[in-house]
Amino acid sequence: MARTPTKAAIEPGAVRHIGSLKIVFRYLLRYPKQLAYAAIALLLAALATLAIPRQLQQMVDKGFGSQTGNIAPYFHYMFMIVGVLAIATAARFYFVSWLGERVVADLRRDVHANLLGQAPRFFEENRPSEISSRLTADTSVIEQTVGTTVSIALRNVVLGIGGIIYLFVLAPGLATMLVIGIPLIIVPIVLIGRKVRDVSRASQDRIADVGAMTSETLGAMKIVQAFGQEARERGRFAQAVEASFETACRRITWRAALTLVVITMIFSAITGIMWEGAADVVAGRLTGGTITAFIFAGVLTASSFGALTEVWGDILRGAGAAGRLGELLQAAPDISRGPKAVAMPAPRGSLSFDSVTFRYPTRPDDRALDDFTLTVEPGETVAVVGPSGAGKSTLFQLALRFYDPQRGTVRIDGVPLSSADPAELRQRIAYVPQETVLFAASARDNLRYGRWDAADEELWETARLANAETFLRGLPEGLDTYLGEGGARLSGGQRQRIAIARAMLRTAPILLLDEATSALDAESERLVQDALERLMVDRTTVVIAHRLATVRSANRIIVMDQGRIVEQGSHDALEAGGGLYARLAKLQFEGA
Ligand code: ATP
Numbered sequence: 001m002a003r004t005p006t007k008a009a010i011e012p013g014a015v016r017h018i019g020s021l022k023i024v025f026r027y028l029l030r031y032p033k034q035l036a037y038a039a040i041a042l043l044l045a046a047l048a049t050l051a052i053p054r055q056l057q058q059m060v061d062k063g064f065g066s067q068t069g070n071i072a073p074y075f076h077y078m079f080m081i082v083g084v085l086a087i088a089t090a091a092r093f094y095f096v097s098w099l100g101e102r103v104v105a106d107l108r109r110d111v112h113a114n115l116l117g118q119a120p121r122f123f124e125e126n127r128p129s130e131i132s133s134r135l136t137a138d139t140s141v142i143e144q145t146v147g148t149t150v151s152i153a154l155r156n157v158v159l160g161i162g163g164i165i166y167l168f169v170l171a172p173g174l175a176t177m178l179v180i181g182i183p184l185i186i187v188p189i190v191l192i193g194r195k196v197r198d199v200s201r202a203s204q205d206r207i208a209d210v211g212a213m214t215s216e217t218l219g220a221m222k223i224v225q226a227f228g229q230e231a232r233e234r235g236r237f238a239q240a241v242e243a244s245f246e247t248a249c250r251r252i253t254w255r256a257a258l259t260l261v262v263i264t265m266i267f268s269a270i271t272g273i274m275w276e277g278a279a280d281v282v283a284g285r286l287t288g289g290t291i292t293a294f295i296f297a298g299v300l301t302a303s304s305f306g307a308l309t310e311v312w313g314d315i316l317r318g319a320g321a322a323g324r325l326g327e328l329l330q331a332a333p334d335i336s337r338g339p340k341a342v343a344m345p346a347p348r349g350s351l352s353f354d355s356v357t358f359r360y361p362t363r364p365d366d367r368a369l370d371d372f373t374l375t376v377e378p379g380e381t382v383a384v385v386g387p388s389g390a391g392k393s394t395l396f397q398l399a400l401r402f403y404d405p406q407r408g409t410v411r412i413d414g415v416p417l418s419s420a421d422p423a424e425l426r427q428r429i430a431y432v433p434q435e436t437v438l439f440a441a442s443a444r445d446n447l448r449y450g451r452w453d454a455a456d457e458e459l460w461e462t463a464r465l466a467n468a469e470t471f472l473r474g475l476p477e478g479l480d481t482y483l484g485e486g487g488a489r490l491s492g493g494q495r496q497r498i499a500i501a502r503a504m505l506r507t508a509p510i511l512l513l514d515e516a517t518s519a520l521d522a523e524s525e526r527l528v529q530d531a532l533e534r535l536m537v538d539r540t541t542v543v544i545a546h547r548l549a550t551v552r553s554a555n556r557i558i559v560m561d562q563g564r565i566v567e568q569g570s571h572d573a574l575e576a577g578g579g580l581y582a583r584l585a586k587l588q589f590e591g592a
Helices: 012-028 032-064 072-116 120-125 128-170 172-219 221-226 230-282 288-330 392-399 422-426 443-448 456-465 469-474 492-505 522-536 548-552 571-577 580-590
Strands: 351-358 369-376 381-385 407-412 429-432 510-514 540-544 556-561 564-569
Touching: 012 072, 012 128, 012 288, 032 072, 032 128, 032 288, 072 128, 072 288, 128 172, 128 288, 172 221, 172 230, 172 288, 221 230, 230 288, 351 392, 369 392, 369 407, 369 564, 381 392, 381 548, 392 407, 392 510, 392 540, 429 492, 429 522, 443 456, 443 492, 456 469, 456 492, 456 522, 492 522, 510 522, 522 540, 556 571, 556 580, 564 571, 564 580, 571 580
Parallel strands: 381 540, 381 556, 429 510, 510 540
Antiparallel strands: 351 369, 351 407, 556 564
16 A cells, blocks of 8 residues: 655654553544444444355355255345445444544644643744644644544454454364464565565655755756856756666565565465365365355455554554644643732733843843833833843733743732733733734734724724724725735735734723834834824833834833843933933934
């Protein structure tokens, strides 16, 4: 059987993970009815398969062996058996595949749900591309394991054991010969079969090399020609093609050997048994029908054992995949509600940092915040300025409780965040990140990400305040217009205004605004600035400021460097002070 190698999903340690299939069983047990149907169908199909040789025996002995009597029933029975076999096999396929698909759907859903609850640290330690490959490739492996492999294994266990019992009932002497003979036939076939598979895989890799080389060269044709490297590329390609031919030759050699062994072994065995059986028939110890049935059942039993050795590797691969998914499924979030979470008081909008020291988990030696203290009163606007890497964005990461500080306390409305429910405290925050993140969805859905129950009139009103109304009205399908991957069909300034409108809709008392530094033209900048100023009204605002206008409208400016506050005061006072702020202001604002 040709098997596509899914080597990307195979880990060398897969063998150790056989216990990981427990997770899959737990999911399977949720569907006892379908499991029962599958088991019944599986058993019925195996029994019907085993009934075929018995019926063959009858047909040969009674149908061909005697000239008198009614032979029709033997053939009728055969039709019935074939009918049962067909229906039971189809039912088995349906239920087992259904279970495979169902388990995978449940696993995908649960893994995804667990991922949504993880803190950012998790995604810093596990690459998102790796996680999404687990969600797709590994779940497909499990689907194959449950939907195909396990069913093949169970069917062959039943057939193999049933077959051996049946063979002993038919002709104990011949059966003993066969039981001794089966391993002699199967072992070389399986060993050579494995070799064929390995060489096939190598052959596919060589073909992939040729493909990769082709696309690389064709993609860089101008460079190849400009540098006059055609001859070298021709040589390299010819080498790759020859390597692929040589591997293919090894593959066909082993394949030929396999064919030789299979035909020799199987037909010799059958002939040997027939010879031995014929002697028994001549001596009157067995009938012709029994020999026919024996050979049929013998081939069936032998191929069942052969198939079992084949599927073991697949089961291990499924276990490896289950293990990797299990890690995602069982990962406990760093930051969660916790048993001691206290209820938050009515929202007022105060935010404070009290002697906070924080190091990012992936950078345990660097203090992103160093004994940082700041209190923002309800309704106040505080602008934060400072050189790149000073720790400004980190303030927001902690206020949103994406991380917990190692020392000190962050509070919202007086409640220490470590004892608050993250979902509840985030409801009090409207966040406009530096990099606008929009979804591949309609303008309406992107706006409503701020609040799903907002009606269209409210969306338009907010869009107006955010200076987004004019361009939204100009979109071909208004709010229904699809904005493209990451909002790619809008300009940078338009994306920002959507992000601002989204934050406005949130009606949260605290606004965290990471002002974008991206170069906007003067007109867009004015529109965005206007929108931001409206957004700040009546809210407690902390703004990481890059624009002079924002800084001027703030009640207070704090200047950060290396995770600490180095200066604070009003624009004029700080500028007059001639410190870091004065230098930054000179660079940022006068140079702009
Ligand atoms: P900018 O103005 O360039 O955005 P910033 O003042 O906002 O800078 P932060 O993003 O708060 O700076 O970063 C403070 C320090 O923490 C920097 O040294 C940065 O390299 C580090 N840092 C930021 N995010 C992470 C992270 N996720 N993991 C590890 N270190 C981080």
